[in-house]
Amino acid sequence: xxxxxxxxxxxxxxxxxxxxxxxxxxxxxxxxxxxxxxxxxxxxxxxxxxxxxxxxxxxxxxxxxxxxxxxxxxxxxxxxxxxxxxxxxxxxxx
Amino acid sequence: xxxxxxxxxxxxxxxxxxxxxxxxxxxxxxxxxxxxxxxxxxxxxxxxxxxxxxxxxxxxxxxxxxxxxxxxxxxxxxxxxxxxxxxxxxxxxxxxxxxxxxxxxxxxxxxxxxxxxxxxxxxxxxxxxxxxxxxxxxxxxxxxxxxxxxxxxxxxxxxxxxxxxxxxxxxxxxxxxxxxxxxxxxxxxxxxxxxxxxxxxxxxxxxxxxxxxxxxxxxxxxxxxxxxxxxxx
Numbered sequence: 001x002x003x004x005x006x007x008x009x010x011x012x013x014x015x016x017x018x019x020x021x022x023x024x025x026x027x028x029x030x031x032x033x034x035x036x037x038x039x040x041x042x043x044x045x046x047x048x049x050x051x052x053x054x055x056x057x058x059x060x061x062x063x064x065x066x067x068x069x070x071x072x073x074x075x076x077x078x079x080x081x082x083x084x085x086x087x088x089x090x091x092x093x094x
Numbered sequence: 095x096x097x098x099x100x101x102x103x104x105x106x107x108x109x110x111x112x113x114x115x116x117x118x119x120x121x122x123x124x125x126x127x128x129x130x131x132x133x134x135x136x137x138x139x140x141x142x143x144x145x146x147x148x149x150x151x152x153x154x155x156x157x158x159x160x161x162x163x164x165x166x167x168x169x170x171x172x173x174x175x176x177x178x179x180x181x182x183x184x185x186x187x188x189x190x191x192x193x194x195x196x197x198x199x200x201x202x203x204x205x206x207x208x209x210x211x212x213x214x215x216x217x218x219x220x221x222x223x224x225x226x227x228x229x230x231x232x233x234x235x236x237x238x239x240x241x242x243x244x245x246x247x248x249x250x251x252x253x254x255x256x257x258x259x260x261x262x263x264x265x266x267x268x269x270x271x272x273x274x275x276x277x278x279x280x281x282x283x284x285x286x287x288x289x290x291x292x293x294x295x296x297x298x299x300x301x302x303x304x305x306x307x308x309x310x311x312x313x314x315x316x317x318x319x320x321x322x323x324x325x326x327x
Contacts, residue, residue, distance in 0.1 A: 016187075035179070036308075037185040039315040062321050087176045088183045091193055 022046035123284030
C-alpha cells in the first residue's frame, strides 16, 4: 500500500468507475457542501450518487476545468476544491 | 515603518502656520520619508514608493489605483478571490457568513424579482513585503448590487460586484496615514505639521458582472448550480 501523500486530500480517484474509497467520497461531499453546491436530502452516505456527480460537473464547468466528473489525487479539480474550501467555514453534512 | 490600515479619517491641521517656505529644506520628518521612499524605489517596491511620494506631496485627496497596479499585489487579489468564494458559498444560497438563512432568497415568490445586495470583507496583513509596505494591514471589500428572480424552483441572481479597499462600516476607500505608536508616526506628525505631508484616500475601482443559479431543495436549502463571473474591468 503506498504511503499517503500529504499534498493531496484524496487517496484514490473519485467518479464513475473509479476507486471511490469511502473516505474520498465523504471528502468530496464535504468540500462541495462547504461551497454550497451539495445539499443531500438524507443522511450522507459514503457512496457516489447522482447529486454528487452533478455537483462535481457543475463545479468543473464553473472553474473552467475539464468537465469529466472525475477527481484524481493531486489533480486540478481536487486542487481547486482544496484551495477554495480553505477560504470558507465548514458546514456540517446531514 | 508602514502605513496603517485606517478606519477613520485623521487629516492633519491645514492651517498655514506650519507651511514650509519655498526653497527651504524639508523638516526631519519630510527628509525621513524622502529617504525611505528612495530605499523603497531602489528595492523595486514601486507602489510603496509612489504612496510615500503622494503622502509627502501634501496634497491629500484620493488616488484610484489602476487594475494593472493592483494586479501586481497578489495578496489583494487573494482577498478579492476569497470574497468571490464567500458570495458563492453563502450569499448565492441565501445564507449569511455564519451559514444562517437570511430569508431573502427563501421568501421570493414564484415569478417575483427583488433587489439583492450583499458584501464581504477579507483583510489581513499581507505577507508580500511590496504589498505590506505599500498598504500596510489592509483588506478588500466586495459589494454585490443586483437582482434575484425566482422561476419555479430556480433562483437567478444577476448583478455587479465592485472591489475596493475597506474604509470601515462597509464603506470603500482606505486612508493612507500613520497610526499612533507605529514606526514613522513621529516623522509623519512632524511632516504633516510642516505642511510637507498629508494623508490621502486609497481606492481601487475593480468591478465584474456575476450571474448565478441556485435551486430550492425539498429540505428547504438552496444549492448553487451555476455561477459565471465576468472579467474584472
